[in-house]
Amino acid sequence: MYRFTPIALLAACVGLVACSGSGDSSDTAPVFHPSLTFLTPLDGETEPTGDLGVSMVISEFNLVDPSTARADELVPAGAPLTLTLLSGTAWAHNAAGTPAGYCELTYDGTLFADLAATTTTLPGVTAGPHTLEAHLLYADGHPLDPDIDVSIAFTAAATP
Numbered sequence: 001m002y003r004f005t006p007i008a009l010l011a012a013c014v015g016l017v018a019c020s021g022s023g024d025s026s027d028t029a030p031v032f033h034p035s036l037t038f039l040t041p042l043d044g045e046t047e048p049t050g051d052l053g054v055s056m057v058i059s060e061f062n063l064v065d066p067s068t069a070r071a072d073e074l075v076p077a078g079a080p081l082t083l084t085l086l087s088g089t090a091w092a093h094n095a096a097g098t099p100a101g102y103c104e105l106t107y108d109g110t111l112f113a114d115l116a117a118t119t120t121t122l123p124g125v126t127a128g129p130h131t132l133e134a135h136l137l138y139a140d141g142h143p144l145d146p147d148i149d150v151s152i153a154f155t156a157a158a159t160p
Contacts, residue, residue, distance in 0.1 A: 032099055034061035036134055036150050043152040048159045052122045054105070056134060061148075062100040064139050065116040101138040107131075125156045 039055040041047050103115040107122055108130055114137075136148040143149075 032060045034099055034136055034144060034148050035059050036061075036103070036136055036148050038132065038134070038150065038152050041132070041152065041154040044154065046155045046157050047125070049125055049127050049156045052125045052156070054120050054122060054132065056103070056118045058103065058118055058136070060098060061136055061144075062098050063102060063116045063118070064100050066102040066114040066137075066139065066141075099138065099144065101136060101140075101144075104135040104137055106133040106135070127156050127158050129153060129155050 035058070037057045039057060040053055103118075105112045105115055105120065112122065113120060131151060131153050133149065133151040135150075136144050138144065
């Protein structure tokens with residue numbers, strides 16, 4: 001009769017798990033490369049004073065409303081407590097699919113809005129130089145890796 005010690009049994013289980021993959025590279029997770037580009041205003045442009053429309057193109061990143069993103073929505077129903085505690089960041093970062101989160105928009109060094117959209121309006125832009133910075137963040141507020149942070153400078157001038 002064979003006698004298995006706990007260590008031998010554990011080693012056998014680890015070996016089975018390690019060798020259970022199909023060996024096919026097609027079952028690897030897709031690689032995403034989120035990007036962000038300003039459409040309006042453009043870097044170095046002169047814009048009229050007053051309300052200014054801001055438009056961006058964001059690709060390979062799903063925008064979600066930061067005010068409604070909650071941990072219980074990011075972790076699958078019925079997930080074991082240890083999975084919830086240990087993998088909360090992976091779920092929040094949607095490691096198995098397209099990354100999701102929001103865009104933090106900063107105007108002249110001050111947070112303007114956390115956006116779940118690619119357009120917004122800056123009210124009452126005054127004459128002079130200005131900066132806009134857009135930063136993609138996961139729904140839990142962590143930055144992407146690599147960080148997606150785009151900054152532009154523009155000038156507002158009164159129209160005659």
